[in-house]
Structures are given as structure tokens and as C-alpha cells.
Amino acid sequence: MTAVVLDGVSRWFGDRVAVADVSFDAGPGVTGLLGHNGAGKTTALRLVAGFTTPSRGTVRVGGVDPRRDREIFRQVGLVPDTDGLWPFMTAHAAVALLARLRGVTDHAAAAERALDTVGLSDVAGRRLAGFSKGMRQGVKLAQALVHDPRVLLLDEPLNGLDPARRRDVVDLIRRLGDEGRTVIVSSHVLHEVERMAPRVVVLVNGRLVAEGETVAIRALLADRPRAIRLEAGPGTRTLARALLGAGHADAVRLDGETATVETADPDALARALPAIARAEGVSLRRIEPIGDDLESVYAYLHARARGAAR
């Protein structure tokens, strides 16, 4: 049975739409939930956890509605994006308590194992009040793992981790997926998701805009048209014409001594540009890729999805 299924799920709060008509499912292995801040990732995970009711559509976890069947939480582990933990408790006490609440018989031993898994066994006896952000993330992961769940919902689990710990957590998440658990991990960083999730679901402004193998999504992004801004003084127009003539530019927009060149193959353009400029007797003053930031990538996927829908 597919562990997590969202079918036509929308969630709105007043006139603000957080998630709009999203359908996807996740089975054993790691599924990345990718999107910019405010894209609807956290709302999607809250819907899966049963923390909020869909305005429309259905959510099923292990075949049941998580809002109605509390027993499912024996099989679900959750790392929320909120930072709250009980400051007066030790890491071990907090994790053991949650193990006990989820029905683990030997909760003390389970807490020890979980804290060891996330590399926090040496600070297990310390109060959470003194924990750094990274250590708190570790405790959040430990409590999600302590009852050996089949489904893991991890909301930005790498936030606040130093590079070494980040690597360890990525390895851990991959291992959990390899063990056959269903892991949904959200992030706004594509290359992070790429390292742990063979499959990815991309949300933009609450809408699902791409879904599939991470490699394919990466290829899709690599193939998208790019724009490059050129400044070559009075020779900008000449250079732009030459680039169009040589087939390295699909379109050019001139604005005084600045040209915005659109190309499907920015690498070929970069290789050819110096020689063309030399041949035309033009001196290049500035070359700047534009639209390579994450927002632009998501905007491209969004526009592409809207085009496909028409």
C-alpha cells in the first residue's frame, strides 16, 4: 500500500490559498518536497500529519485519515519546522517521554538508541535549554525516530545544522529511505534534496508544478532558457547582432548600451562570446547571468506548469 496519498487537496485560510489542488503519493524511499519559502511545503506536511483539515480533497496515511485515526501515529514520525522543545527536560527525558506516549515499551532504551543515531548520546543528559539550534534539530530527529516509524515527515530537517552534521543527517535520511521507510523531506534547496531524494515534488505558490525523478527535474532546470546581460559600450548592438547571426542567441533585447540575450545553451554562448567580440572589434565590459536564483527557477517551473495546463 502507498503510505501517503494526497488527492486533489486544497487548503485555504480565509482568502489566502496555502495549497491548491495538490495530488501526489509517496511510497517507500525518500521523496523530496521542494519549494521556496511560503510555497506550501509546511502546510502540505501539516495536512499529511492531520494537523489541519483539507478545505477540499482527501489525505490518507497508511490508508487512513490521519485526522480521525490516532493509532496511525504509532507508525508516523514527524520533525516540525517549529523550534519548540521543553527547556526544563534533558534530551533523553524528552525523547523517552515521546517514545512512551507513542506506546514504546522500553522507552528509555529506545531514547538512547535514537539519540545515538543522531549523534547526541554524549549530551543526552543535558537540559534542552542550553542546546544550540543544530542540537535541537538533532533532538527533533531523534524523537521522530524513537518509535521506529514506517512513515517520516521531515520539515526542513537540515535547518541550522553545521556542514558536518548536515552531511550526517543527509546520510541518515538516505539510509532510512533505503530501509524501506516512506520519508517525505521538505527543503527549499534543490541540491540538498538532490542528495537524499531520488524523487521530488515541487510546489510553487501552493501548486504542484513538477513531480518525478530528481535527476529529470534537474535536467529540466538545466535545459530551461537562460538570460545573460551584456554590456559592450557602443558596440553592444553589433555584438548582439553577431550573436543572433551565429545562432548563439534566441532573442535579444537592447536597452541603450545593455543587451539582454536569451539562449537555450548558455555554456556554448559563454565559449563563443570572446571570439565573436574580438572578431567584431567590441570590448566586453560586463557579462552577468540573470534569472539563476532559486526564485527564478521556481517561477520558470510555475510558468511551465501553467503553460502545460492550458
Add this chain to the structure above:
Amino acid sequence: MIPLTTLYVRSLAGRRRTLALLVLALVPGILAIVATATGAYDDADRFTARLVERILLPVVAALVTVVLGASVIGESRDDGTVVYVVATPLSRLTIVAAAWLATLLTAIVLLLPSALVVVIVPGAAGFDGVRATVAALILACACYAAVSVVASLVLRHPVLACVLYVVLWEGSVASFAASASKLSIAAYAKVVAAGGLAQAERLNVPDVSGAVAVMFLLAVCVAAGPLAAAALRRAEIP
């Protein structure tokens, strides 16, 4: 339910606000000690009864308990820890019952010393007075806890709303307006306390027996449970 109740008690005990509530809870006891030491009253029975009926039950016990009850789940929503509790197989009723019990236990720990001082130090109330006052205090706190836990799940500013409820209703209107006495937790608690206090003034209390008053207070607690559970089920978890 016990581990969750313990968690909530520790959570309440660790807040600065609880220290302020302890100071408030000590007020009736301090008044009793000061008045006794200075001989400020002629009739110890009457003094004790008035302290219990006018200050302890409708104001101090009410304020202490509703502030605790409104914050036990409310603040766990604010600080994000509620997520871990609801992501367990525990039923919503168990969660709200644990919050209610934690509120009640914490309130009793804060209020009982002061209440005992009120009935013991002036020296007039016998065993019946102590027993009736403690019973009234526990029942009143149980009711206030139930109401405030429900309020914390349905109101946007539950602590403020609960304080206003105590100040404007339990401590004012219901204490003096005859038509309001049947809708007041403090009024029924006063009936229970009056059963053991020789000079109870029974000011604006419903005309019911102690047993009926106890039944009413227990019924409020029982009715609040499913209400709070339903509210938690509908609540948005951050």
C-alpha cells in the same frame, strides 16, 4: 495520561507567571495571619467565612486556576511543543484530561496552604470547616480548570478572556446579582464551603443543598471534557 500530566505540571511550574500566581494565592493566608496577629476582627467564625466566601473562592482561586488552565495548552501551541503531543496515538480527550488534571493539581498546590491558613489560623473553624473549605476549593478549582482549558482551545486570547470572566462575572456580577448566582461556579462552591463554616453568610448563593452543589460542579467538569476534546480536534496545530 500520567506522563503527559506530569509534563504539563512541570511545564506550568517552570513559568514565571506561576510564581506570580503563588504570590496571589498566598494573599488570603497572609490576610488571615495579619488580621489574627493584630486582632482586627471580633468574630473569628465570621472573619473566616467571609475570607473564604468573598476572597478565596470567587477571586483568588478563580484567578489562579483560570490563568493556569488557559495557558497549559495555549502556551504549548505558542511555543510549538503541542505538535509532539498531538503527533501521538493519545486521544484528544486524554490530552485535554491531562491538561485539566495538571491545572487542577498545580492550582491546589498553590492554593491549599493559603486556604488551610485561612481556616486554621483564626482558630474558630473546626474539622468540619477545614473539610468543607478544602472540598469547596478542590471542586471550584476543578470547574475553573475545566472552563479555562475549553477557553484556551476556542478563544484567541484565553488568558485575558478568563481573567475578565473572573473579574467581571465570578468576582462581581455573580457575587451580588441574585439572578446570576445559579450560573456561577463560585456560588455553588460557596454552598459546599458553607456546609462546614459556622458563620457562613451565604450571600447570593443558589438555594440548593450541598450535595446538589457538588453534583453541579462535577457535571460542569464532565461536560467540559468532550467539549474541549472536540475543540482540540478542530484546532489548527501550528
